[in-house]
Amino acid sequence: MSTDKSPDQAAPAAATPISRPRGGLRPAARFQKSPSSKQRDVRPGSTVLRAALADELVAAALALRDMLEGAHLDEAIDHYTHEMPVASARAVRNMAYDATRQYGLLSHIGGQLNRKPPVPLLGALQALGVAQLIDARRPVPVIIDQTVRAVNQLPEGVAYPAAAGFMNATLRRFVRERDALIPPNLPDEARYNHPGWWVTRVRQVWPGQWEAILAASLDRAPLSLRANRRLGGQDEAARRLEAAGIGFRRMGVDGLVLEQPMPVEHIPGFAEGLVSVQDLGAQCAAQLLDPQPGERILDACAAPGGKTAHLLEMADCEVWALDIDPGRASIIMNNLQRSRLPLLPQSGQTLPRGNGGTVDAEPATTVRAAFGTDATMAASDRAAGQGHWPVAADVPDTDDPAQPAVTPAVHWGARVMAADAADPDSWWDGQRFDRILLDAPCSASGIVRRHPDVLWHRQRRDIATFSGTQARLIEKLWPLLRPGGTLLYATCSIFPEEGEAVVSAFVSKHPDCQWQRDVRLTGWPGWPRNGQLLPTRDDRHEHDGFFYALLSRHR
Numbered sequence: 001m002s003t004d005k006s007p008d009q010a011a012p013a014a015a016t017p018i019s020r021p022r023g024g025l026r027p028a029a030r031f032q033k034s035p036s037s038k039q040r041d042v043r044p045g046s047t048v049l050r051a052a053l054a055d056e057l058v059a060a061a062l063a064l065r066d067m068l069e070g071a072h073l074d075e076a077i078d079h080y081t082h083e084m085p086v087a088s089a090r091a092v093r094n095m096a097y098d099a100t101r102q103y104g105l106l107s108h109i110g111g112q113l114n115r116k117p118p119v120p121l122l123g124a125l126q127a128l129g130v131a132q133l134i135d136a137r138r139p140v141p142v143i144i145d146q147t148v149r150a151v152n153q154l155p156e157g158v159a160y161p162a163a164a165g166f167m168n169a170t171l172r173r174f175v176r177e178r179d180a181l182i183p184p185n186l187p188d189e190a191r192y193n194h195p196g197w198w199v200t201r202v203r204q205v206w207p208g209q210w211e212a213i214l215a216a217s218l219d220r221a222p223l224s225l226r227a228n229r230r231l232g233g234q235d236e237a238a239r240r241l242e243a244a245g246i247g248f249r250r251m252g253v254d255g256l257v258l259e260q261p262m263p264v265e266h267i268p269g270f271a272e273g274l275v276s277v278q279d280l281g282a283q284c285a286a287q288l289l290d291p292q293p294g295e296r297i298l299d300a301c302a303a304p305g306g307k308t309a310h311l312l313e314m315a316d317c318e319v320w321a322l323d324i325d326p327g328r329a330s331i332i333m334n335n336l337q338r339s340r341l342p343l344l345p346q347s348g349q350t351l352p353r354g355n356g357g358t359v360d361a362e363p364a365t366t367v368r369a370a371f372g373t374d375a376t377m378a379a380s381d382r383a384a385g386q387g388h389w390p391v392a393a394d395v396p397d398t399d400d401p402a403q404p405a406v407t408p409a410v411h412w413g414a415r416v417m418a419a420d421a422a423d424p425d426s427w428w429d430g431q432r433f434d435r436i437l438l439d440a441p442c443s444a445s446g447i448v449r450r451h452p453d454v455l456w457h458r459q460r461r462d463i464a465t466f467s468g469t470q471a472r473l474i475e476k477l478w479p480l481l482r483p484g485g486t487l488l489y490a491t492c493s494i495f496p497e498e499g500e501a502v503v504s505a506f507v508s509k510h511p512d513c514q515w516q517r518d519v520r521l522t523g524w525p526g527w528p529r530n531g532q533l534l535p536t537r538d539d540r541h542e543h544d545g546f547f548y549a550l551l552s553r554h555r
């Protein structure tokens, strides 16, 4: 995890199914071309605290350009800032996030300023310059000067000979004609900084709340924490924060919201797993599913494992944590390790152990087929460069007198697998689950305030594609639930096509399924009966957008 996240974006990347960079990221900016940075060492650990604004603008423009071409914004920013001083990397992150949050307006202004569209990188730099000029606190001459200097640092082949003049002229024109370029009657995309189809759809489906939803989605999300109940819970986390002089509010049963975001490495107890970063709306999942000791639970789409960890913090249960993406499955293990939660050995696997030896797991069963060769814990261990995984069956050497007695049989923890939840034949052992969490892949339209790039990656037709995948997953997983068991269907979407519609269609076809609408959650007096949490800045219920439906299977 990067250590240079800005206060705005201190949280590690949340679970988000937004698209991968298309064709990989571009080469890093050539900071050595900058006249200012030529004379200074701007690498981390050097005495230089900040690169020139022109350098920061180049890095932000590269990241914005890549984001518009399909890259994850966070990944792009990390890529272009890893050699920058921490303060500059933070400034780049803030500039790139701010520009992404107002890209509807910036692209509208660009359309007015430019006779023909500039090459994408020059257009991204212009958008960043305009974003800086829109902010009335910024000194206009410095912004224009540094943005023009930044043009001269763009990689060869991007900036044509007159590009600096073009940038200078268009930024000055923006300053002169600002009011005419930002009239009150802007088109929806520019006015609400969401794609036009998105605005139309939210207006249709949430007629009373649509403007509040769009506004809340453009907010900077606060840093919300989940306290680990096994390590002292909310009381202990609160005590540690108070001792460090960090302002916070307690929210719900396990939640704490910091007054000021900060890099996660600075949060007391984060490294030891006392707290994890998780939105308050996401914290509802484990509470709704209500795991009980001794139960066998399936977390079907689990990476990066926030909800898996919460389930295990709540009860001594066995959680099968699946994710189709082996790389993301290994992140589940990292997160469980940090939270001091045990991994159960996979069938047929040999796991590394704390004292450098190995633990032989039980003989191979059908579960073994779930793993590709790259997805075993040992392989993930190597990839992640970790020393060892905490294993519930962490058997000490019996010939070492310093070691305690042999650990009794494993009875709770996570079995992490890289597997397709929609293909149970490839991983399921035939024993039904007591509870299933289906946190299905979705549009991520509820978590825009944390991932504003989702706005510019999604297309209208994607919503129907996600609905189809969600319907398929719930159909495939229902038979794995024991009679009397409970399935929690969840998405981080605000579109009913991915929530209410998927569940209604499913319930209507399955007489053994009952939708439990009268759910009460401790700490949530206004829990919505339709299970749809909408993104809100309300102090009492501060959260992202989620949809939850609790389904019970008749005996």
Ligand SMILES: C[S@@+](CC[C@H](N)C(=O)[O-])C[C@H]1O[C@@H](n2cnc3c(N)ncnc32)[C@H](O)[C@@H]1O
Pocket (backbone or CB within 6 Å): 015, 016, 017, 282, 300, 301, 302, 303, 304, 305, 306, 307, 308, 322, 323, 324, 325, 328, 419, 420, 421, 422, 439, 440, 441, 442, 492
């Ligand atoms: C919304 S995220 C899950 C977030 C996670 N539950 C958490 O709280 O940290 C959806 C995940 O589903 C995974 N996924 C998508 N299709 C899948 C499938 N067919 N089987 C298993 N996992 C899948 C994606 O790789 C992604 O990590």
